[in-house]
Amino acid sequence: MKVNIVQLAPMHVASIHAFSETPERDAWEKLRAWAKPQRLLEDINLHPIFGFNSPSPSKDRKEYGYEFWIGVGPEIQAENEIVIKDFAGGLYAVTTCKLIGDPEGTIQEIWMKLWHWVQASRYQWRKTHELEKPHDLSAPEPDWVVDLYLPIAE
Numbered sequence: 001m002k003v004n005i006v007q008l009a010p011m012h013v014a015s016i017h018a019f020s021e022t023p024e025r026d027a028w029e030k031l032r033a034w035a036k037p038q039r040l041l042e043d044i045n046l047h048p049i050f051g052f053n054s055p056s057p058s059k060d061r062k063e064y065g066y067e068f069w070i071g072v073g074p075e076i077q078a079e080n081e082i083v084i085k086d087f088a089g090g091l092y093a094v095t096t097c098k099l100i101g102d103p104e105g106t107i108q109e110i111w112m113k114l115w116h117w118v119q120a121s122r123y124q125w126r127k128t129h130e131l132e133k134p135h136d137l138s139a140p141e142p143d144w145v146v147d148l149y150l151p152i153a154e
Contacts, residue, residue, distance in 0.1 A: 118152055
């Protein structure tokens with residue numbers, strides 16, 4: 001597994017959350033409906049998108065939560081379901097996976113491999129959000145590729 005160490009800069013983000021049996025899809029639809037008319041989806045380098053489980057799936061319920069963040073400027077205001085937050089940034093161990101059919105395993109298995117990589121490295125896990133950064137959310141779901149960001153400290 002290839003792992004890169006990345007320093008994410010602090011960022012002002014617009015956040016949207018969904019809680020359902022398909023929260024990634026539901027949160028993405030809400031974010032897209034809000035961000036597309038504002039042309040925030042035209043440059044993912046200027047307006048990076050990250051997501052994470054909130055709360056994580058569990059065996060005792062079908063529903064779970066997912067939250068998407070998109071980097072925005074200070075001129076963007078909260079409205080309806082959009083919440084504005086400040087992300088502190090930090091150091092992350094990063095690997096890439098395909099959501100369906102990755103030869104390294106399922107996304108959960110790749111998260112565990114990344115966790116074990118960090119445990120065997122000179123880094124330590126840092127308690128904050130693990131993040132997932134999609135490469136192209138306009139691609140069909142079977143083709144989705146994401147970078148997995150595990151927060152670390154030296």
